[in-house]
Amino acid sequence: MDWLKLAAIALDRARMPMAVTDPRQPDNPIVLANQAFLDLTGYTADEIVGTNCRFLQGKGTSPAAIADIHAAVAEGREITIEILNYRKDGSAFWNKLLISPIHDEEGNLVYFFASQDDVTQYRKLQSLEAAEERLLKEVDHRARNALAVVNGIVRLSRSDDPALYAAAVQERVQALVDAHTLLADRGWREVSLEQIVRQQLDLIGSDRITVEGPEVMVSAQTVQPLALVVHELFINATVHGVLAGPTGTLAVRWEGLEPDNGCKLTWEEANGPSPPPPPHRSGFGALMMNRMIEKQLDGHVRRDWTDTGLIVTITVPDGRQSADTAQPE
Secondary structure (H helix, E strand, O other): OOOOHHHHHHHOOOOOEEEOOOOOOOOHHHHHOOHHHHHHHHHHHHHHOOOOHHHOOOOOOHHHHHHHHHHHHOOOEEEEEEEEEEOOOOOEEEEEEEEEEEEEOOOEEEEEEEEEEHHHHHHHHHHHHHHHHHHHHHHHHHHHHHHHHHHHHHHOOOOOHHHHHHHHHHOOOOOHHHHHHHHHHHHOEEEEHHHHHHHHHHHHOOOOOOEEEOOOEEEEHHHHHHHHHHHHHHHHHHHHHHHHHHOOOEEEEEEEEEOOOOOEEEEEEEEOOOOOOOOOOOOHHHEEEEEEEEHOOOEEHHHHHHHOEEEEEEEEEOOOOOOOOOOOO
């Protein structure tokens, strides 16, 4: 048996998909393909011998990869490249392709040898590992932000009574937890402003509160700052504001801001006792609003003290903007 027949037998019985093309013929057609190549692609030998290998390409195949292969073939040089190919049934696979020129004894280019390696599962594993790494970084990022907010809550909450201090801290941390749960249930996607408001309203359960507004969606990064602000407003109204008395009412309204997808939240207290004058020293609530709304979300907070209650107007220029959770100082 001569070496050519032996090489042909070895090529056909090899487990790695292989094909040989002839660049001396028009369009560099396949002249030999082993059984492993046919099994990988789903074609028969009669269907592919005499055709160019481009039949494996499809709509998802990178034009840059195709250009690199064309250049290597035109220059008669070896190339190794990963390219998205397609089987006869239309299913895609990632092909680690090695194309190597074969020369005769005089140095003339006579064939191209091409081996294929289905690396689809390896690519999926790489993609999964990358996704897991991104997820871990995101979890770490969110955890650091949440802990920073908790740290600010602990430092800035004020009370001379240890029991009241502990309760205030616990309530604020719980508001943060509730907002986090809302985000998790939504898959860390946009959340409606109504959900944020009603989540805090349910903790009070007063029939003297009206809530109304169109559907306005805010980004996942904006949910926790807004939830803490709304929580603080509700607590202040319950302890010091209109809900502390028997006749006070509270109206919470919101609207979307066009064209930048922003949002405006109006908090209006009425029919209550005359509120105290604006404090000379900013408490936790005021500090938090300034940090989260104005510093973090690039929004604006306006407070107006009327004869019967407090009116707060909060404007966030982009309710879907990407922003880190605020970190009170």
